[in-house]
Amino acid sequence: MTIKEQFDQNIIIAGKDPKWWKEAIVYQIYPRSFKDSNGDGVGDLKGIISKLNYIKSLGIDAVWLNPIYASPNDDNGYDISNYREIMSDFGTMSDFDLLLAEMHKRGIKLIMDLVVNHSSDEHEWFKQSRSSRDNKYRDYYHWWPAEKGKPSYRWSWFDINSNAWKYDATTDSYYLHYFSEKQPDLNWENPRLRNEVHDIMRFWLDKGIDGFRMDAFQFISKDNSYPELPIEIVNKPVEIIKFYGNGPHLHEYIQEMNSEVLSKYNLMTVAEGAGSTPIEAMKFVDPERKELDIAYHFESVEIGKHLHDFGLVKYKNMFSNYDTVFKDKGWLAIFLANHDQPRMVSKFGNDSPEFREISSKMLSTFILTMRGTPFYYQGDELGMMNPRFETIEEYHDVETRNKYTNIKNKGGDLNAFLEEQKQIARENGRTPFQWDANKNAGFTTGDSWLKVNQNFKTINAEAQEKDPKSVLNYFRKLVQTRKDNPAFVYGTYTLLDKENPNVYAYMRELNGKKLLVLLNFTNDTATYNLKFKLEKHEVILNNYNDSTPVKNNQLRPYESVIIKFE
Structure with missing residues (x-):
């Protein structure tokens, strides 16, 4: 369904x-x-x-x-x-x-x-903006006139010199670019x-x-x-x-x-x-x-x-x-x-x-x-x-x-x-x-x-x-398992075994239907503690391609298990 x-x-x-x-x-x-x-x-x-x-x-x-x-x-x-x-x-x-x-x-x-x-600095807006200080597109970008001195330092992700202000001689001004110098930032303050x-x-x-x-x-x-x-x-x-x-x-x-x-x-x-x-x-x-x-x-x-x-x-x-x-x-x-x-x-x-x-x-x-x-x-x-x-x-x-x-x-x-x-x-x-x-x-x-x-x-x-x-x-x-179980979309999430350094365990629950997810994030056998017993349970999917019930609270290396239980 x-x-x-x-x-x-x-x-x-x-x-x-x-x-x-x-x-x-x-x-x-x-x-x-x-x-x-x-x-x-x-x-x-x-x-x-x-x-x-x-x-x-x-x-x-x-x-x-x-x-x-x-x-x-x-x-x-x-x-x-x-x-x-x-x-x-x-x-x-x-x-x-x-x-x-x-x-x-x-x-x-x-x-x-x-x-x-x-x-891009090759967008027509920027070409116009950099052409003169009184161009109608000037305020589409962030400019700082050189006569005010150098603008305060800002870091750029992609600039070789890691400065987000780039000097442009055409109008003796600096423009702002948080990323590459070919990616001038748009001025959203302009309606x-x-x-x-x-x-x-x-x-x-x-x-x-x-x-x-x-x-x-x-x-x-x-x-x-x-x-x-x-x-x-x-x-x-x-x-x-x-x-x-x-x-x-x-x-x-x-x-x-x-x-x-x-x-x-x-x-x-x-x-x-x-x-x-x-x-x-x-x-x-x-x-x-x-x-x-x-x-x-x-x-x-x-x-x-x-x-x-x-x-x-x-x-x-x-x-x-x-x-x-x-x-x-x-x-x-x-x-x-x-x-x-x-x-x-x-x-x-x-x-x-x-x-x-x-x-x-x-x-x-x-x-x-x-x-x-x-x-x-x-x-x-x-x-x-x-x-x-x-x-x-x-x-x-x-x-x-x-x-x-x-x-x-x-x-x-x-x-x-x-x-x-x-x-x-x-x-x-x-x-x-x-x-x-x-x-x-x-x-x-x-x-x-x-x-x-x-x-x-x-x-x-x-x-x-x-x-x-x-x-x-x-x-x-x-994908099909998620689509078949709305608890994975709309159900509550409850973290289990919180301090376990190797296993991520959590419950997804909706309308009384409970789904337990156990994930071993290590390359060795890992043990978990749920503080409750899995007496009646069904493994609906695991990544070892078998339906072996979990035993002794242990997971195999990088094992993931999805369990439906009462």
């Missing part, structure tokens, strides 16, 4: 405010690396269209598509030069229209990235700019898309006095995010957007980087505030190089603290990977030959049994892992390359930097999708824009389709 059917029969308790986006499982596609249709080495829209039956077979409900807008590609599409055109690498607007129609034909919704904290953004949103929503993921949205409101960056947080990105984010008019601008645009459509909106605490995150998605739908916070992935360095107890407390704040209202995204993160199994699991498959399955179990909307990154359903590039030439990402140059200029340890990048670089998660064992993993017939992980001959979709015990087919079972 589907969740909808159970709602129709009034099985779900009242007060849960059912929404399609709460029940959806979202699959993220990084188009540059998904499937190339024309042999130019770059994934494209026609490539995605050719694989829609595969996407449908996963059982997912919606696709989050990374930016496909016109762009000079300094930051792989997050530097947009025209918000109403398709990047030529990806195809044409006709290709997009066909993609959207074919997705909807298969019951798949489409969520697009809305990247409006900044534009004309906000209206432009609203019109862009209507353009895509009127085409029939189903929602937006709001990129870097916590930064859109800025204090135009541009206060000095506190010395104690200089070069500390996580702390700088808190300093830059949640500007004085942030929620005012989002509420205006909701009133002018969002409230007019049946869509899903996701706030990236929503707040630095659970309480701050709630402000974005509290229904009474009329802002956005889903909070996509970063704490779950900003834990360092690997989960075992951070500690499972701290990790459990993090998720449980969010659940406490969100238990009665608001909604969260649940994820372990995306295009800005290393591969899920390499960071949170174990990508050794012995444990890659079983730990991949365990991590997928976690994502699909927690409360919140699951966001699942392409290739994780195969257990794809970090490629561990050896040289800087193998990287294309502006962040990695600029950091390398900065360290080189300062005489730093380049070998140590490259070794670190093998674990944390963004492009670890951007290598091409591994479709089969043919050249370039079946991604392209040409020269791939980014090197394919060399394990593609053994880790690929074609091989896993044929294996009923594969990571891929386990993912499909998990």
Whole structure:
């Protein structure tokens, strides 16, 4: 019985405010690396269209598509030069229209990235803005006249010199860029700019898309006095995010957007980087505030190089603290990977030959049994892992390359930097999708824009389709298990065995139906303590592909078990 059917029969308790986006499982596609249709080495829209039956077979409900807008590609599409055109690498607007129609034909919704904290410096707005101080587009961006002296130092994520103010001789002024110097920040304090953004949103929503993921949205409101960056947080990105984010008019601008645009459509909106605490995150998605739908916070992935360095107890407390704040209202995204993160199994699991498959399955179990909307990154359903590039030439990402140059200029340890990048670089998660064992993993017939992980001959979709015990087919079972059990969507979450350093155990319960989830995050047998007996229970899914009842309160290495009990 589907969740909808159970709602129709009034099985779900009242007060849960059912929404399609709460029940959806979202699959993220990084188009540059998904499937190339024309042999130019770059994934494209026609490539995605050719694989829609595969996407449908996963059982997912919606696709989050990374930016496909016109762009000079300094930051792989997050530097947009025209918000109403398709990047030529990806195809044409006709290709997009066909993609959207074919997705909807298969019951798949489409969520697009809305990247409006900044534009490309090649956008017509910025070209006009930098041309003269009295141009009508001047106030579309943040400018500081040189005669006032140098603006106070601000840190930039992607700048070689790590200064977010860039001098521009044309008008003897500095412009602000929190990211690459080719990504000038838009001035949301200007109501004309906000209206432009609203019109862009209507353009895509009127085409029939189903929602937006709001990129870097916590930064859109800025204090135009541009206060000095506190010395104690200089070069500390996580702390700088808190300093830059949640500007004085942030929620005012989002509420205006909701009133002018969002409230007019049946869509899903996701706030990236929503707040630095659970309480701050709630402000974005509290229904009474009329802002956005889903909070996509970063704490779950900003834990360092690997989960075992951070500690499972701290990790459990993090998720449980969010659940406490969100238990009665608001909604969260649940994820372990995306295009800005290393591969899920390499960071949170174990990508050794012995444990890659079983730990991949365990991590997928976690994502699909927690409360919140699951966001699942392409290739994780195969257990794809970090490629561990050896040289800087193998990287294309502006962040990695600029950091390398900065360290080189300062005489730093380049070998140590490259070794670190093998674990944390963004492009670890951007290598091409591994479709089969043919050249370039079946991604392209040409020269791939980014090197394919060399394990593609053994880790690929074609091989896993044929294996009923594969990571891929386990993912499909998990998806169906979530859809069959509304407790995983609307049920309460209760953390069990809180101080256990090896096992994450929790209960999901709805209308008296109880589901227990046990996850061993280690490569050894682990013991748990539930403080109650599992006398009558049924294992409905485990990642060892058997129905063996749990015994002696023990789990096998990286074992995950979903148990229905009385």
